[in-house]
Amino acid sequence: MKLQYISDSTGKTTGVYIPISEWNELKAKYKGIDQEKIDIPDWQKEEVKKRLDDFKNNAEQALDFDSAMDSIEKDL
Incomplete structure (x- = not known):
């Protein structure tokens, strides 16, 4: 490109x-890449808001990407 x-x-x-x-x-x-507005279902918006609030209230419990992947791979 x-x-x-x-x-x-x-x-x-x-x-x-x-x-x-x-x-x-x-x-x-x-298909649809040229649309100005992409409709996101309300339930998805609410889930993102919930997760952001949870992160803001418990940031010390969040894992960085590498730590999260290590944790996931241990369980495989």
Whole structure:
């Protein structure tokens, strides 16, 4: 994929240019990728909010990715 990154005057990346031919390929492969709004079911939003609240209230119990994967792999 021939992406071009767009930067502001400070060098911060602010966007990405995708050639139209490649964009059309992506749209064909991933139906709905060009939709402006993706509807997420309310139950999923509530679950994410619940998990974020749980993390905020018990951050010391959270595991980093590598520790979580180690824990999962022990049980396999």
